[in-house]
Amino acid sequence: MDLGIKGRKAIVGAASKGLGKGSAMALAEEGVDLVINARGAEALEATAREIRQKTGVKVTAIAADITTPEGRKAILAACPEPDILVTNAGGPPPGNFRTDDRARWMAALEAQLLGHVEMITAVIDGMAARNFGRIVNITSASVKMPVPNLGLSTAARMALTGFCATICREVVHKNVVINNLLPGPFDTDRLRSSSVFAAQQTGRDFETIYAERMAQNPTKRFGTAEEFGKVCAFLCSTHVGFMVAQNLLMDGGHYPGNF
Ligand code: NAP
Numbered sequence: 613m614d615l616g617i618k619g620r621k622a623i624v625g626a627a628s629k630g631l632g633k634g635s636a637m638a639l640a641e642e643g644v645d646l647v648i649n650a651r652g653a654e655a656l657e658a659t660a661r662e663i664r665q666k667t668g669v670k671v672t673a674i675a676a677d678i679t680t681p682e683g684r685k686a687i688l689a690a691c692p693e694p695d696i697l698v699t700n701a702g703g704p705p706p707g708n709f710r711t712d713d714r715a716r717w718m719a720a721l722e723a724q725l726l727g728h729v730e731m732i733t734a735v736i737d738g739m740a741a742r743n744f745g746r747i748v749n750i751t752s753a754s755v756k757m758p759v760p761n762l763g764l765s766t767a768a769r770m771a772l773t774g775f776c777a778t779i780c781r782e783v784v785h786k787n788v789v790i791n792n793l794l795p796g797p798f799d800t801d802r803l804r805s806s807s808v809f810a811a812q813q814t815g816r817d818f819e820t821i822y823a824e825r826m827a828q829n830p831t832k833r834f835g836t837a838e839e840f841g842k843v844c845a846f847l848c849s850t851h852v853g854f855m856v857a858q859n860l861l862m863d864g865g866h867y868p869g870n871f
Contacts, residue, residue, distance in 0.1 A: 616850030618643030620744075622696035623687060625649050625678045625731070628656040630800035631750055631844075632700045634837030638845035639696065640667040647672045647691040649683070679723045684730055693738050696848045699728040700750040703802055704768065706761040706809045716764060724751075724768035729775055732790070736783055745788030746848040749776060753796040753863045761809070777857040784856050791847050791855060796863020797825060799834035831864035 621644070624636040628650035636648050640663045648663075650656040653675035660673040672690050676683035678701050704720035732747060739745025753759075754766040755773055773792055780790040797803055807825060811818040826834055843862060846852070861867055 613851075615642045615845060615848070617696070617746075617845075617848060620644045620695040620848075621647075621691055621693070622698065622848065623647045623649075623691050623694045623731070623735075624698040624700065625687070626700040626702060627698075628652060628659045630802060631795055631798060631837050631840050632698070633659050634839075634841030635698050635700075635748075635750070635844035636671075636841070637663055637666070637838070638841030639698075639848060640669045640671070642845055642849075643667075643669060644696065644848075645670040647674060647687060647694070649674045649676060649678055649687050651675065651677050678731075679719075679727050681730075684727060684734075688731070688734055693742070694735055695739065695742070695744055695746065697731060697735055697745075697747045698750065698844060698848070699731055699747070699772075701727060703752070704762075704764045706806055707764070708761060709763045712764055720764035720768045721771075724765060725771045725775075728772055732776070732779075736779070736788060739788045740783045740786035743787050745783070745786075746852070747776070747788070747790040748844055748847045749773075749790070749792045750844070751792045751794050751859075753794045753861055753867065755792070755794055755859060756861055757867050761813075773859065780857045787853055789852055789856050791852065791857065792859045793840070793844055793847060794859055794861045794863070795835065795840060796861065796866045797829060797834045798837060798840055800837060803834065829864045829866050833864070835862060835864060 626632040627636040627648040656673045660671040674687050676686045701723045751769040776790045807822045
């Protein structure tokens with residue numbers, strides 16, 4: 613299927629590794645020029661090189677913290693008029709809510725809500741004026757099914773979900789749509805670090821916890837960043853103009869519901 617986005621321009625946040633990288637690669641395979649971002653310049657440059665070599669698209673790498681105003685400014689300066697925005701940032705650290713002080717709350721809200729709101733606000737009217745825009749928020753399966761010790765992350769992402777469900781109705785008649793892609797367990801650094809946290813909390817070893825998590829999934833495996841990226845690219849395609857503010861769970865069937 614031709615996704616109809618060849619020659620478009622995309623910003624993909626937090627994309628040197630994991631799900632952001634998978635999404636950037638899949639968009640590049642469709643002929644989309646990219647501005648990608650992460651804090652660590654070395655891994656980011658390596659990813660940019662890999663994408664350029666594999667796909668031939670233009671890739672601009674902006675090493676910056678996307679949770680800061682300066683970081684977002686640098687990203688937007690490199691691509692002031694994107695056709696596609698994939699919002700993403702590192703997930704807030706897991707923790708017991710009793711020790712989540714105001715500083716941890718504000719950091720989580722900045723990373724998973726306010727920063728994304730600012731990026732969306734900066735680009736959405738331009739998308740509407742040009743009659744094309746696709747915004748995909750990488751949120752989490754925890755929006756649908758709460759995960760122990762991820763209260764900060766879930767609360768911030770649910771607020772982003774509510775914000776986008778509200779504003780998207782103002783621009784959809786201009787062919788600008790926002791959808792959310794909700795990852796379950798994907799084999800990335802993030803998943804490994806949450807298994808390390810569970811090991812520290814329980815005194816059990818990391819390998820056992822990691823293997824158990826895999827066995828608990830109906831697929832008996834973790835998802836890959838590549839398969840996540842392909843679905844993200846589809847959500848950025850011309851074909852989703854009538855699919856608005858949906859929350860698409862990608863979790864290997866872990867969520868035990870009919871809807
Ligand atoms: P990952 O493999 O750990 O990759 C995180 C990427 O984000 C890296 O490129 C990292 O590079 C970058 N990053 C982190 N903080 C950043 C910041 N402040 N500014 C710019 N870039 C930043 O994580 P992932 O698994 O792809 O997760 C992506 C998102 O999905 C996260 O919000 C995560 O919580 C969520 N999620 C993941 C899973 C899963 O199973 N993997 C499940 C549910 C939700 P630098 O460190 O160099 O900045």
